[in-house]
Amino acid sequence: KAGVTQTPRYLIKTRGQQVTLSCSPISGHRSVSWYQQTPGQGLQFLFEYFSETQRNKGNFPGRFSGRQFSNSRSEMNVSTLELGDSALYLCASSSRTGVFVQYFGPGTRLTVT
Amino acid sequence: DQQVKQNSPSLSVQEGRISILNCDYTNSMFDYFLWYKKYPAEGPTFLISISSIKDKNEDGRFTVFLNKSAKHLSLHIVPSQPGDSAVYFCAASGGNTPLVFGKGTRLSVIA
Numbered sequence: 001k002a003g004v005t006q007t008p009r010y011l012i013k014t015r016g017q018q019v020t021l022s023c024s025p026i027s028g029h030r031s032v033s034w035y036q037q038t039p040g041q042g043l044q045f046l047f048e049y050f051s052e053t054q055r056n057k058g059n060f061p062g063r064f065s066g067r068q069f070s071n072s073r074s075e076m077n078v079s080t081l082e083l084g085d086s087a088l089y090l091c092a093s094s095s096r097t098g099v100f101v102q103y104f105g106p107g108t109r110l111t112v113t
Numbered sequence: 114d115q116q117v118k119q120n121s122p123s124l125s126v127q128e129g130r131i132s133i134l135n136c137d138y139t140n141s142m143f144d145y146f147l148w149y150k151k152y153p154a155e156g157p158t159f160l161i162s163i164s165s166i167k168d169k170n171e172d173g174r175f176t177v178f179l180n181k182s183a184k185h186l187s188l189h190i191v192p193s194q195p196g197d198s199a200v201y202f203c204a205a206s207g208g209n210t211p212l213v214f215g216k217g218t219r220l221s222v223i224a
């Protein structure tokens with residue numbers, strides 16, 4: 001089976017712009033979670049989607065949003081980018097919600113200048 | 114408030130010796146714990162897990178120990194190999210709550 005794929009892998013944006021990141025889960029997986037990783041920090045949970053419904057949301061401002069499509073692919077959007085949004089954004093999938101073993105994609109490295 | 118803590122940012126071990134990575138948690142509702150390994154420019158890879166009904170789980174060279182009374186878990190790697198050099202993340206969850214990750218420990222295995 002193909003693993004979790006994320007596009008793009010690298011992205012450079014300017015403050016104030018918005019960005020959309022994409023994630024394709026492992027075939028058959030219906031749960032997709034997003035995480036932010038910054039230098040020296042662990043993975044900070046952003047949100048989880050299961051069957052197109054947001055199941056959990058982390059402690060991030062409303063500028064961070066996401067959605068999931070009927071084929072389980074997911075996108076996250078960050079509006080009005082700030083310098084502090086520079087991070088590695090990781091997507092993980094699992095076969096169902098509540099299953100804790102998640103499989104991660106390679107991440108999208110976002111740099112905000 | 115950091116619910117999952119990995120107090121050692123880095124650890125160096127000689128090849129062939131044991132590597133012990135530690136993790137402490139504060140939330141008594143956590144009942145499932147995982148370790149992930151991360152190489153640069155890659156996403157984390159699941160390594161091993163343990164539920165709160167057990168105190169030990171073993172998979173090849175990797176063993177995770179859980180001490181519920183101390184709210185402490187550890188990952189033992191024996192013997193350590195240079196390919197084990199990576200950042201190791203401890204994660205925990207309770208019920209259907211999202212995984213909570215520690216900040217990671219960078220392991221360097223020296224040949």
